Structure formats: structure tokens, C-alpha cells
Amino acid sequence: MCGIVGYVGPNSSLDVLLAGLSRLEYRGYDSAGVAVLDRAGHLGTRKRAGKLVALLDDLEVEPLRDGETGIGHTRWATHGRPNDGNAHPHLGDNGKLALIHNGIIENFSELKQELLDAGETFTSETDTEVAAIMVGREFRATGDLAEAMRRVVARLEGAFTLLVMHEDVPGVVVGARRNSPLVIGLGDGENFLGSDVAAFVEFTRRALEIGQDQIVTIRPDSVVVTDFDGNDVEPREFEVEWDASAAEKGGWSSFMAKEISEEPEAVANTLLGRVVEGAIHLPELDPIGDDVLASIDRIVVIACGTAAYAGLLGKYAIEKWARIPVEVVLSHEFRYSEPVIGPRTLVVSISQSGETMDTLMAVKYASQAGARVLSICNTQGATIPRESEAVIYTHAGPEVAVASTKAFVAQVTALYVLGLHLARVRERLSAHQIAEQVSELQQIPAKLADVLVSSERIKQLATWMADTRSVLFLGRHVGYPVALEGALKLKELAYIHAEGFAAGELKHGPIALIEPGQIVFVVVPSPRDPLSLHPKVISNIQEIKARGARVIAIAEQGDTAAIALADEVIPIPLAPPLFEPLLAVVPLHIFGMELASAKGLDVDQPRNLAKSVTVE
Ligand code: M6R
Numbered sequence: 001m002c003g004i005v006g007y008v009g010p011n012s013s014l015d016v017l018l019a020g021l022s023r024l025e026y027r028g029y030d031s032a033g034v035a036v037l038d039r040a041g042h043l044g045t046r047k048r049a050g051k052l053v054a055l056l057d058d059l060e061v062e063p064l065r066d067g068e069t070g071i072g073h074t075r076w077a078t079h080g081r082p083n084d085g086n087a088h089p090h091l092g093d094n095g096k097l098a099l100i101h102n103g104i105i106e107n108f109s110e111l112k113q114e115l116l117d118a119g120e121t122f123t124s125e126t127d128t129e130v131a132a133i134m135v136g137r138e139f140r141a142t143g144d145l146a147e148a149m150r151r152v153v154a155r156l157e158g159a160f161t162l163l164v165m166h167e168d169v170p171g172v173v174v175g176a177r178r179n180s181p182l183v184i185g186l187g188d189g190e191n192f193l194g195s196d197v198a199a200f201v202e203f204t205r206r207a208l209e210i211g212q213d214q215i216v217t218i219r220p221d222s223v224v225v226t227d228f229d230g231n232d233v234e235p236r237e238f239e240v241e242w243d244a245s246a247a248e249k250g251g252w253s254s255f256m257a258k259e260i261s262e263e264p265e266a267v268a269n270t271l272l273g274r275v276v277e278g279a280i281h282l283p284e285l286d287p288i289g290d291d292v293l294a295s296i297d298r299i300v301v302i303a304c305g306t307a308a309y310a311g312l313l314g315k316y317a318i319e320k321w322a323r324i325p326v327e328v329v330l331s332h333e334f335r336y337s338e339p340v341i342g343p344r345t346l347v348v349s350i351s352q353s354g355e356t357m358d359t360l361m362a363v364k365y366a367s368q369a370g371a372r373v374l375s376i377c378n379t380q381g382a383t384i385p386r387e388s389e390a391v392i393y394t395h396a397g398p399e400v401a402v403a404s405t406k407a408f409v410a411q412v413t414a415l416y417v418l419g420l421h422l423a424r425v426r427e428r429l430s431a432h433q434i435a436e437q438v439s440e441l442q443q444i445p446a447k448l449a450d451v452l453v454s455s456e457r458i459k460q461l462a463t464w465m466a467d468t469r470s471v472l473f474l475g476r477h478v479g480y481p482v483a484l485e486g487a488l489k490l491k492e493l494a495y496i497h498a499e500g501f502a503a504g505e506l507k508h509g510p511i512a513l514i515e516p517g518q519i520v521f522v523v524v525p526s527p528r529d530p531l532s533l534h535p536k537v538i539s540n541i542q543e544i545k546a547r548g549a550r551v552i553a554i555a556e557q558g559d560t561a562a563i564a565l566a567d568e569v570i571p572i573p574l575a576p577p578l579f580e581p582l583l584a585v586v587p588l589h590i591f592g593m594e595l596a597s598a599k600g601l602d603v604d605q606p607r608n609l610a611k612s613v614t615v616e
Pocket of ligand 1: 305306350351353354355356359402403404405488492611612613
């Protein structure tokens with residue numbers, strides 16, 4: 001959950017580190033720190049609780065001497081409160097070594113006791129300081145930073161990315177990773193390390209993946225990767241598909257506002273190259289193969305949060321088109337239920353970051369149990385795709401705001417594309433039927449652009465409701481995951497109690513929550529819906545209106561019943577039922593953002609959260 005950046009090269013380390021940290025701040029923002037080896041060979045560090053700006057202000061008042069080797073960190077606290085002392089870097093070897101860490105060292109208590117018994121002292125409450133002191137001791141014994149790191153990681157349990165530098169070896173940063181992200185940026189006479197490519201994309205778009213249990217040593221003119229035993233490893237090189245400007249706000253008030261505006265593009269880009277003359281083209285599934293996909297008897301989708309809601313929508317589409325049973329399981333619940341899976345199960349993981357630890361562990365469990373594993377992921381070079389047999393990348397571009405928006409519509413699009421592919425290989429839909437669905441899907445980006453026109457009206461509603469303490473969301477069939485997503489956005493952004501319900505469940509309990517003035521968003525199915533759910537949801541609106549609720553309906557343009565009953569209707573363009581959620585969700589993304597803004601909250605970095613949850 002922390003952001004990590006490392007640099008060796010001729011340029012100002014501080015400039016590179018601070019630029020990287022500003023791009024990585026979405027990963028954690030309760031404290032930040034840097035360590036730099038100045039040109040006289042002295043190690044200097046600075047760290048501050050609070051957002052990156054606190055560190056920047058501090059460096060403004062009292063500059064740190066700059067140099068050509070450095071590491072930087074932005075923290076999401078696990079062990080120890082977010083204060084100056086617990087912020088990274090932590091020091092070892094009498095202050096000559098600096099180390100930063102993402103993850104959790106699970107056996108830190110026993111290692112700390114061992115170090116205390118050996119006479120070491122600690123200045124923080126963190127698990128990280130244990131690693132800093134251990135690497136320092138091993139460096140004193142070996143004089144080799146990579147070897148010292150190798151010896152220490154052999155003793156650590158848990159998940160970690162570690163970066164370390166030492167006064168005695170200028171121009172060197174050593175990194176190690178286990179179940180936590182780290183990528184290498186290749187420059188010209190300079191090299192970089194980062195939790196993700198955002199750390200260095202401003203300087204280079206050439207990157208190398210680092211696998212599990214590997215150690216990397218960067219110098220200005222070389223990169224050496226080994227496994228934890230010291231055997232050489234050849235990392236895979238890739239080109240970052242987006243440039244630094246894609247990760248800038250570009251004139252928008254927040255990253256979230258920018259990313260909502262990019263929802264049409266996220267769908268269009270995820271379809272790009274995957275539709276050829278009305279047919280689905282998914283060569284990335286070749287490692288699994290059509291024969292296998294034709295013979296699987298079950299799909300289990302694993303994901304967390306918003307990605308899991310995308311999975312719920314995928315279930316409706318895949319079951320309808322390909323007639324395969326689909327189960328959606330939260331990643332953190334998956335392996336503990338002893339799931340019944342085997343070679344005829346396709347496990348589909350969904351993750352924007354590709355680093356969510358719960359999902360990564362579920363993917364590993366599924367692979368070991370013999371299931372076929374496919375990932376849907378938005379981040380190149382991430383861990384989950386590496387642990388999967390095949391990957392469908394969503395092309396939403398970098399998502400910086402902690403609340404997921406454009407990644408959600410891209411994930412749903414990828415799942416629909418997968419559903420249509422499965423329908424073909426399993427001969428459940430004809431080429432003509434697939435072409436019809438593809439044509440509808442291709443119209444979604446333009447329709448999404450129409451939905452964005454309602455932004456101003458939604459902003460007004462959100463401003464009026466700034467004092468609201470509770471909002472409910474109702475939806476039925478594919479509207480249900482949309483209701484869940486609307487409620488999650490409001491909780492995480494505006495810190496308001498919000499719940500999403502299946503509308504049919506209302507009479508089984510939740511209707512007791514309705515009292516005069518209660519705000520309820522209702523995702524209304526199309527009046528043309530072949531499942532005839534429209535009148536049922538309209539009845540739900542009548543029931544809650546009768547009890548004094550204020551209803552905001554997200555309904556198809558021209559839905560006269562919704563217009564007659566609801567206090568407010570946000571219209572969405574006509575689309576077949578399965579595609580409506582892609583349109584209905586956007587007003588809820590906007591509403592969550594605007595209500596949080598009306599309350600004066602930081603919509604990009606809500607309290608207590610981090611963009612990618614890399615601890616279990
Ligand atoms: O990176 P992932 O897609 O694996 O992240 C999954 C969830 O942590 C994420 O969707 C989270 O729920 C967001 N904060 C929702 O806006």
C-alpha cells in the first residue's frame with residue numbers, strides 16, 4: 001500500500017524522487033520520506049507525517065543536500081502510527097544505511113527480540129526498522145549490499161518490497177520483492193525502481209518486470225536481477241503504453257473528475273483491436289486455448305471492492321451468452337471456503353492494480369489447485385498477470401484517484417468481451433448474434449458521453465444533499481451491482497452511511513429503514529426490458545415514496561412511469577439490459593465525487609484508504 005521509488009544516475013536524485021512520490025502518493029499518503037547520498041558521500045534523510053506536501057514544505061525550509069543516489073517512500077501505515085518517527089526511510093549500520101519497505105514482515109516481533117538481545121536499539125514502532133538493522137549488520141559482515149539483502153530476505157516472512165542504499169556503495173540501490181510490487185525503469189546512464197511505472201514514466205517508458213522472490217541491483221549503467229539464491233534471472237522488458245501526461249490532472253479539479261470524464265474512452269480502448277468485422281478477437285487467451293475454454297464447466301470470478309461488482313455484472317453476461325455457471329467470490333473469502341475447483345474450472349481474477357494481495361493469494365491458490373487462471377488487469381508489469389496463465393488487459397489508462405471509476409467500466413467491457421468469446425467457442429451464440437451484441441457494445445462510448453452531460457445537474461443535487469447522513473441505493477438484476485457500486489463510492493468518498501440493496505429484497509427487511517426524507521437512488525430497468533422487471537421496480541418506488549422517501553431514479557430517457565413518480569430522474573440513453581449498467585453507473589460515480597466535494601473532502605485521497613491494497 002506504500003509507494004516506493006529508487007534512483008541512480010547523474011541527475012538530481014531529489015527531483016526524481018519527489019516527482020515519483022507525487023505520482024505514487026495515491027498508493028499511501030499518511031507520511032513520506034526520502035534518503036539521498038550527497039556528492040560528498042554523506043547519507044541524508046528527511047521524513048514527515050502527513051501528505052507529501054508536508055515533506056515538500058519541510059525541504060523548502062531546510063533543503064537536503066542533493067546527490068545521485070536516492071530512495072523515496074510514501075506510506076500507508078500498518079505497524080505503528082503515522083508519525084515522523086514511523087515514516088520511512090529507516091536507518092541501519094549506525095545511520096550509514098537507509099531502507100524503505102512496502103508490505104508486512106509477519107515475523108518481525110521475534111526478529112526484533114533477537115536484535116534487542118544482540119544490543120541493537122530501535123527508534124520506531126515499525127516492522128521495517130527490523131529489516132534496516134538486519135541488512136546493516138549483514139552489510140558489515142559481507143561488504144556486499146546485494147548479498148546482505150539476500151541473507152536478510154531468507155529470514156523474513158510475509159510480503160515485502162525493500163529498497164536499500166548505503167553510504168559505502170554510492171551509485172547503488174538494491175531492491176527485493178516478495179508478493180509486493182516492484183518494477184525497473186531503464187534510462188540512459190540512469191536507472192530507476194518503482195512500485196509501479198508511474199514512479200518513473202516521466203523519465204523513461206522502458207521497463208523491466210521483476211518476478212517473485214527476486215533481488216535487483218541498479219547502478220547508473222547496469223541492472224542485475226537474481227533470485228533469492230543469487231542465480232541470475234533475465235527479466236522481461238516492456239514498453240509503458242501511456243506517457244506522463246496521462247497521469248496528470250490535465251486541468252481537471254481532481255484525478256477522479258478526469259477519470260470519470262475518461263469513462264467513454266476506457267470502454268472504447270478496451271474494445272480496440274478486440275473486435276474484427278463484428279467478431280471477437282482475443283489472442284491473449286491462446287495460452288489457455290479454445291479447446292480448454294470449450295470444456296470448462298464452471299467459472300469462479302475472484303476480486304475485491306469495485307472489481308467484484310464488475311464481476312457480478314460479468315456473471316449475468318457470461319451465463320446468458322455462454323451458458324456456463326459463474327460464481328463471484330470476494331478474493332479474501334475464496335481460499336478459506338476450500339473451494340471446489342479443478343482443471344475444468346476457469347478462475348477469472350479482476351484487479352485494476354494487479355497487486356491486490358487478497359486477489360493475488362487467491363490466484364496462487366487457484367493455480368495450485370489445478371484450475372485454469374485468467375486475469376483481467378489494468379496495470380502492465382503487475383504481479384497478478386504474471387501469476388496467471390493468460391491476461392486480458394483493460395486499457396483504461398492510469399487510474400490515480402483511489403476510488404475506482406473508469407477501471408470499472410473497462411473491467412465490465414473486458415468481461416463482456418470474454419463472455420462473447422466463450423459464447424463462440426462453446427457454440428452458444430451464432431456469429432450474427434455475437435455481431436449484434438458487439439455492435440451494441442461499440443455504441444456504449446458515445447452513449448456514455450451523453451450521460452456525462454448530466455454532470456451539472458448531479459452536482460446541484462449533491463450540493464443540496466451535502467448534509468445527508470444516509471443514502472440507500474436500489475437495483476434489480478444488472479441494476480443490483482450498480483446499486484452496490486453507488487453505495488461503495490459514497491461510503492469511501494463522502495464518509496456517509498450508504499447501502500446498496502437488491503430491490504426485490506426491500507420487503508424482506510430494508511424497507512424498515514425508510515422514513516420521511518430518506519434519500520434513495522433507484523436504478524430503474526428499461527420499460528422495454530424483456531424480463532419485465534420495470535413494473536416491479538416502479539412498484540418499489542411507490543412503496544418507498546408512500547413512506548416518505550425522496551427518490552432519485554436513474555432511468556431510460558422517456559420512462560414516463562419513473563418521471564411521474566420520482567422526485568428527480570437522471571436520464572440514460574437506450575441500451576439493451578446487459579449494457580445499461582455501463583451507463584447507469586456513471587451518474588453514481590459523479591454523485592459520490594460531487595457530494596464529497598460539497599463536504600470539502602479530498603476526493604482523490606479519501607481517509608484511511610490506499611489505491612492498491614497490498615497487504616492481506
Ligand atoms: O486494484 P484492484 O482492482 O484489485 O482493487 C480492488 C479494490 O480495492 C478497489 O476496487 C476498491 O474497492 C476501490 N477503492 C473502490 O473504489
